[in-house]
Amino acid sequence: MLWTEKYSPQTMKDVLGNKKAIEEIENWLENWDHGEPQKCLLLVGPPGTGKTTLAHLVAQQFSDHIELNASDKRSYDIIMNTIGEASASVSLFGQGGLKLIILDEVDGLHGNEDRGGIRAINKIIKEGHHPMIMMANDLYSKRIQGLKSKCQLIKIRKVHTNSIVALLKKICVKEGVDFEEHVLRTLAKRSRGDLRSAINDLQVIAQGKDSITSDDLKAIAEKDDINNIFDSVRTVLKSKNPRRIKDSLRLEADPGFILEQITENIPREYEKAEEIEKAYNAVAEADVYLGRAFHTRHYGYWKYTYDLMGVGVALAKDETYKKFSRYASSTFYSKLSKNRAKRDLRDRVATKMGAKMHTSRKVAIEYFPYFEIMFQGDELAQDLADYFDLEDAEVKQFRSRKIKKQKPKKATKAKTTSKTKTTNPKTTKSTKNPSSKRPSETAVTENDPVVNTDSSFKKASKTNDSETPITPKDPKTSTKTKKGKISKSAESKDKSDSKSDSEKSESKEKGKQTSLFSFQ
Numbered sequence: 055m056l057w058t059e060k061y062s063p064q065t066m067k068d069v070l071g072n073k074k075a076i077e078e079i080e081n082w083l084e085n086w087d088h089g090e091p092q093k094c095l096l097l098v099g100p101p102g103t104g105k106t107t108l109a110h111l112v113a114q115q116f117s118d119h120i121e122l123n124a125s126d127k128r129s130y131d132i133i134m135n136t137i138g139e140a141s142a143s144v145s146l147f148g149q150g151g152l153k154l155i156i157l158d159e160v161d162g163l164h165g166n167e168d169r170g171g172i173r174a175i176n177k178i179i180k181e182g183h184h185p186m187i188m189m190a191n192d193l194y195s196k197r198i199q200g201l202k203s204k205c206q207l208i209k210i211r212k213v214h215t216n217s218i219v220a221l222l223k224k225i226c227v228k229e230g231v232d233f234e235e236h237v238l239r240t241l242a243k244r245s246r247g248d249l250r251s252a253i254n255d256l257q258v259i260a261q262g263k264d265s266i267t268s269d270d271l272k273a274i275a276e277k278d279d280i281n282n283i284f285d286s287v288r289t290v291l292k293s294k295n296p297r298r299i300k301d302s303l304r305l306e307a308d309p310g311f312i313l314e315q316i317t318e319n320i321p322r323e324y325e326k327a328e329e330i331e332k333a334y335n336a337v338a339e340a341d342v343y344l345g346r347a348f349h350t351r352h353y354g355y356w357k358y359t360y361d362l363m364g365v366g367v368a369l370a371k372d373e374t375y376k377k378f379s380r381y382a383s384s385t386f387y388s389k390l391s392k393n394r395a396k397r398d399l400r401d402r403v404a405t406k407m408g409a410k411m412h413t414s415r416k417v418a419i420e421y422f423p424y425f426e427i428m429f430q431g432d433e434l435a436q437d438l439a440d441y442f443d444l445e446d447a448e449v450k451q452f453r454s455r456k457i458k459k460q461k462p463k464k465a466t467k468a469k470t471t472s473k474t475k476t477t478n479p480k481t482t483k484s485t486k487n488p489s490s491k492r493p494s495e496t497a498v499t500e501n502d503p504v505v506n507t508d509s510s511f512k513k514a515s516k517t518n519d520s521e522t523p524i525t526p527k528d529p530k531t532s533t534k535t536k537k538g539k540i541s542k543s544a545e546s547k548d549k550s551d552s553k554s555d556s557e558k559s560e561s562k563e564k565g566k567q568t569s570l571f572s573f574q
């Protein structure tokens with residue numbers, strides 16, 4: 055149950071603040087009681103200050119009452135019927151049988167929407183035969199300017215922080231919740247005179263707990279910049295007053311973020327499937343305009359976004375729900391931050407692979423599903439990881455299991471490194487780890503995962519191996535690569551490799567490219 059209802063004042067004396075206003079209302083009631091028809095009461099004040107509460111307390115003094123919302127079109131039919139009914143049945147409205155009409159949110163009234171309804175209200179106001187209380191938030195709203203002169207205007211003011219703290223204390227004691235006074239004071243101050251908001255906040259942090267501390271406040275404080283958003287979301291989902299909803303959506307926050315918060319909380323508030331469907335349709339349309347604004351940079355489209363996600367969602371419900379709903383922050387954003395690590399890994403891996411494959415990161419990502427399959431076998435996975443220079447953590451992009459360490463391949467080593475091992479350790483190294491060079495520069499081995507291992511390729515790989523050492527005959531190359539120093543081992547290797555040179559030229563003659571990655 056909502057604590058605002060559970061702890062709602064039971065008598066006029068329980069109502070906090072606004073003593074003068076309460077006195078005026080009591081006089082009005084007394085006059086009706088004495089059979090003197092009174093002007094319609096118009097209670098105007100900020101949200102959560104007790105207007106509806108006062109109207110309900112007044113209603114207890116009448117034999118019956120009906121409560122309607124001015125922004126609800128059906129309300130006017132009901133008023134018309136009630137008045138018609140009243141003229142037919144005097145007993146309902148006769149002395150001792152007065153039926154009070156409570157009309158909420160009259161600043162949300164639409165002049166042209168239902169002329170019959172407006173006529174009915176005017177009739178009640180003019181004749182003054184029927185007790186009626188109207189409520190509005192905005193004293194300066196154009197919509198109530200005409201009503202102000204015809205009604206008895208009563209201003210309801212914000213409730214003082216001390217009074218709010220006192221009420222919060224009382225609630226904590228009744229709920230058996232231990233509290234630190236400053237926590238309640240902070241809640242009261244945050245509410246800015248809105249008792250409903252203060253009680254709701256207390257319920258959020260205290261319900262089901264033995265005590266509340268500053269830590270609980272921290273949770274609220276952390277959300278401070280989105281607190282206003284939650285208030286707005288609450289207004290959208292709880293109210294049907296277009297003007298109030300539009301006002302509440304005047305926020306600093308990004309409209310996309312507000313839309314996410316509203317979307318997340320629709321099913322937490324609305325209960326009927328049709329209402330949820332209608333609300334999501336409004337959200338979908340709002341999203342279309344959001345996208346349009348983004349793509350065209352014509353931010354005028356935002357006004358449609360705001361109207362659809364605000365008024366559109368609000369009017370999707372048949373009636374407002376009088377229940378406590380615990381709203382939550384959109385999971386979209388928390389998921390987004392949770393996935394950040396995943397996205398970073400994906401991008402890192404794609405960058406490395408793209409560089410090797412001479413593709414953009416985006417294209418590399420498109421190949422990921424194929425690599426996922428290729429990474430299943432340990433041997434190929436190891437080769438791919440070496441080739442693309444992927445660390446263990448990066449291999450996780452493609453497989454959850456670690457790659458089992460491979461036993462060194464004796465046969466391959468014998469074939470490819472026996473000659474070079476003693477003469478040029480650099481070449482040997484590059485044979486073991488091809489990933490340290492671009493495919494064109496690398497001594498390709500049978501282990502190279504991307505290269506097919508047909509016999510022509512094996513030949514090419516041998517040729518490549520022997521060609522890696524720098525020949526002294528080519529001073530340009532040797533100077534460039536070895537910075538002027540040609541090592542003894544390189545020299546001896548060069549001699550022994552004079553045979554390789556002839557093999558190389560032979561290979562060149564045979565064909566320019568012997569496999570996918572063996573460029574000459």
Ligand SMILES: Nc1ncnc2c1ncn2[C@@H]1O[C@H](COP(=O)(O)OP(=O)(O)OP(=O)(O)O)[C@@H](O)[C@H]1O
Nearest residue numbers: 058061062069070101102103104105106107249250
């Ligand atoms: N002056 C008050 N004294 C005690 N409790 C109050 C007072 N004002 C508000 N409350 C608490 O807040 C709840 C909501 O108040 P209420 O609906 O009367 O506000 P309101 O002014 O009609 O707001 P709105 O303009 O948004 O309709 C009440 O049920 C009650 O628990």
